[in-house]
Amino acid sequence: MEPNRTRLIGEYIVGPRIGSGSFAVVWRARHRQLGIEVAVKEIDKKLLSPKVSDNLLKEISILSTISHPNIIRFFEAIETREKIYLVLEYCDGGDLAAYIHKHGKVSEAVARHFMRQLGISIFTFWLFIFDQISSAGLQVLQEKHLIHRDLKPQNLLVSTNEVTPVLKIGDFGFARSLTPQDLADTLCGSPLYMAPEIIQNHKYDAKADLWSVGAILFQLVTGKPPFDGSNQLQLFQNILTSTELRFPPGAIEELHPDCVDLCRCLLRQNPVERITFKEFFNHRFLGELR
Structure with a gap:
């Protein structure tokens, strides 16, 4: 990625990295029109075993059916040929x-x-x-x-x-x-x-x-x-x-x-x-x- 070039994931402008795991990186991002801050979980498909892939699908299914103030809000999933992006509620206090x-x-x-x-x-x-x-x-x-x-x-x-x-x-x-x-x-x-x-x-x-x-x-x-x-x-x-x-x-x-x-x-x-x-x-x- 070129220096200072704005990176977009769907309608979201990607900001700093705020977390990472064995197969995912989490970015702070902002909707370019609405200005809403979100967390974008970037998942590399190449790193997913069948079991982890199945867990991911379950996670998407669960979060998409639950709306509650004490459960992280799921906005949408964006999929490309190589990546899956989960757009989630951003929590300023960390974990x-x-x-x-x-x-x-x-x-x-x-x-x-x-x-x-x-x-x-x-x-x-x-x-x-x-x-x-x-x-x-x-x-x-x-x-x-x-x-x-x-x-x-x-x-x-x-x-x-x-x-x-x-x-x-x-x-x-x-x-x-x-x-x-x-x-x-x-x-x-x-x-x-x-x-x-x-x-x-x-x-x-x-x-x-x-x-x-x-x-x-x-x-x-x-x-x-x-x-x-x-x-x-x-x-x-x-x-x-x-x-x-x-x-x-x-x-x-x-x-x-x-x-x-x-x-x-x-x-x-x-x-x-x-x-x-x-x-x-x-x-x-x-x-x-x-």
């Missing part, structure tokens, strides 16, 4: 991983703010009567029988650089439709946030997402992931051999008992004993719906 790196551990109030956006309905039952209900991100996915399978701070986008921004679930490359009777058996996700049943290659259901939510909550309020290891094998061994969730020194004394309880309920090894979605949505730590 939750960068937020945690910048702020370290957060207050329980901020953690509660994020957890509410991930999990519970914002309005109470009477708002249903007026068709004004707005469910938080994970609840929308659960009602549509979807499992994300790769919830981690890097896949949770932050709307702005404010202290308490809007959190948006993004990157649905590993998501799939999963009826309550179905179990998945694909090994995927990120090691620090991967549920034990996935690590053990057992069949699993949507409760695997709740383990990931618990790991994110733990990291938010303590500044550290719930488990670590010198390598991936050691990390997995530490997760699978743990009989009790251990907090960093002094953390339990600083945290409210309800916060500690929610962490423990989400990070239970046995998914049968793990908290349910309904119990999560109504947990004391998240407070009463208003």
Whole structure:
């Protein structure tokens, strides 16, 4: 590309690169007529295996059917002979991983703010009567029988650089439709946030997402992931051999008992004993719906 030459993707003027992955680069861009800022995910077809290509098609299908303030907005897909471009909502605050790196551990109030956006309905039952209900991100996915399978701070986008921004679930490359009777058996996700049943290659259901939510909550309020290891094998061994969730020194004394309880309920090894979605949505730590 020539220096200072404007690059166009469809109707979008491409700006600086804001992220990259194993087969994709993400650019900040602007619609040349409307001026709307977006994120353009540029995917090189040559780098896509059949499995990754299938995941991409699922991601497009999922995002095109969901419209919700806590789920990243999908505008359109643009395909050329060599590339696929996903035009997505741009979030000025980056992702939750960068937020945690910048702020370290957060207050329980901020953690509660994020957890509410991930999990519970914002309005109470009477708002249903007026068709004004707005469910938080994970609840929308659960009602549509979807499992994300790769919830981690890097896949949770932050709307702005404010202290308490809007959190948006993004990157649905590993998501799939999963009826309550179905179990998945694909090994995927990120090691620090991967549920034990996935690590053990057992069949699993949507409760695997709740383990990931618990790991994110733990990291938010303590500044550290719930488990670590010198390598991936050691990390997995530490997760699978743990009989009790251990907090960093002094953390339990600083945290409210309800916060500690929610962490423990989400990070239970046995998914049968793990908290349910309904119990999560109504947990004391998240407070009463208003």
